[in-house]
Amino acid sequence: MTINRLITIVSRVLGQLIELVLVTVLIYLILSVPYIFIFIDKSNGWFVLISIVSSVLVSYFGYRYLASKTTDIFEKIYLKKIGFIIIMLLLTTVLMDLIIPAIFGQNQDISLNQKMIESMFHQGGIVALLFKLNTVIIAPIIEEIAFRGIIFEEAKPLGKVVQFIWPTFVFAAVHGPATAEQWTIYLTAGVLLMIVRLMTKKLQYSVIFHMMHNLLSVVGL
Template sequence: MLIKNILLPIIKKAKELFELILVTILIFVILVIPDFFLFIGDLNQYAGIRLLLTDIVGGVIAYFGYRYLFKRSDVVFERPNSRKVGITIAIFIISWLFIIYGLPALFESNQLTGSNQQAIDKILNHLTSWWSLLLFNFNIVVIAPIMEEIYYRGIMFEEAKPLGRAMQILWPTLVFALVHSPSTLAQWATYLTAGGVLMIVRVVTKKLQYTIMFHSLHNLLVLLT
């Protein structure tokens, strides 16, 4: 009776957590594949071709992630809902103002971006041709948001379901912040805020198309500013 009522549920949850960790590692490995074309070797050599390959590979990864997710749960697309679009835009404006003005005031620092953003800035400084810059911006604004939303707030969210609603929400948010390489408390606050707000949009709208829209708009504004 003791084994059935106490030990078996613990073993089951431990097994589910272990499986979620394995899925998380696999997702991390999959999502860094396109980066190999950018960060290995000198970016100045064949920059346009390497960026094109990055976009193509990223698109393929997003497609297969979508197909896998679609078989489990139809959570990616629906006919655009004006109410959900309005909610997404409202949340975006509030969160953007908080990240731009609230966090710097809270931490008395404007250094809110981690090494991930610094790597992006470094790449931008190395791009000289208009078409390589266009390909890189396309990756940042379109490909990367689609990939990350499908895998983090799509597949990872669904895989965490057996561990409860709290784990579904907290795990992808924490992993999302972690992979952006924050190194200070302020940077952790920035990425946890971004991941948390994206998760709010995911839970409220129940469709990834709105988190993709949010993520793309955020990355576009970061590039512009």
């Protein structure tokens, strides 16, 4: 391989990596917009409703962008793939409720993301109801479009390893982990979601899996 050829390859890979980082930062900023309204006044149902509406809009435009880059989003529902999701949910329960607590102990601090969720649920009334709707339905859609959708597709030119690791790491990082246990929890969740995405080959199944997992978490709170 000539020096010029090597320089060309390195320059192309570096350019693709910079583009991936910039897209990731942009997505992070966009995903932060709905939460601005909650931080203004999390006890005000109107601000929570505005936050949800803005999340829906972000999801819609994110989906439109993703649909322009790939067709691996929807298909007819296959029961075998739903069965696979159920198996993955059981595996998730074992990992999250038994194995990880056994490794780190039962009384670890929760992440910033979990603290915010529990705080919103404790508001009660319409605020808690709206936020539960957001947690179970809207958040999984917007996060899957962002991480296992757009970032997943943007990472494709850098190879399958980067395509697996980068969205998984970013997914964990945006949830605000501050301890080894919190990183382990969110990285594990990200890996499981990515496995569902890759094995089913359609984004809709990772969305379903994410929704079912969040529903179980909400029921358990």
